Amino acid sequence: AQSVSQHNHHVILSEAASLELGCNYSYGGTVNLFWYVQYPGQHLQLLLKYFSGDPLVKGIKGFEAEFIKSKFSFNLRKPSVQWSDTAEYFCAVKPGNTGKLIFGQGTTLQVKP
């Protein structure tokens, strides 16, 4: 079965620290990849997406992600986090020609001022 795995469940960083959140998926065919963010008490918002082309994609608020096909990974990065980045981060995959978006279990990021 298709699945998405986020390795870090809870990450605590100080402001200005660098961030990398891991995401791996299990699907051998074509995939479209997404990162969503959920700020406390809010709905999910799209951070960035990858369909094809340059495997390094840039999103909003200084986030970027790199697709490594050989590793089935799509890790999220930010060079310098801010307190306002405190949120839940969800990696998600749409396999092949399906409309079904499959989420990882999420990573709670807590940034200390």
Add this chain to the structure above:
Amino acid sequence: DTAVSQTPKYLVTQMGNDKSIKCEQNLGHDTMYWYKQDSKKFLKIMFSYNNKELIINETVPNRFSPKSPDKAHLNLHINSLELGDSAVYFCASSHHDTSKSPLHFGNGTRLTVT
């Protein structure tokens, strides 16, 4: 101005009751979804409709019945509520180009069953 709106935002009810959650989108999308987010924040798809037609129906109890009167609305009716139904339910919408269209989410409905 809200793109995907759900009502109510909070719903507290007793076991055995029947309740509905409404969802509307003004993005012109033709596909709508219901997701359930459990207490551990895990998000799982429940249903998806495209132009009023059911296209995804995950393993969800029959007590849950989605209804789509038109492509801008997708409501969720739940019969005989159980404690385990307590969760946050998110509505979402997208264009139906299968795989590339990102989902736009509503603000969620926090359902508490006592």
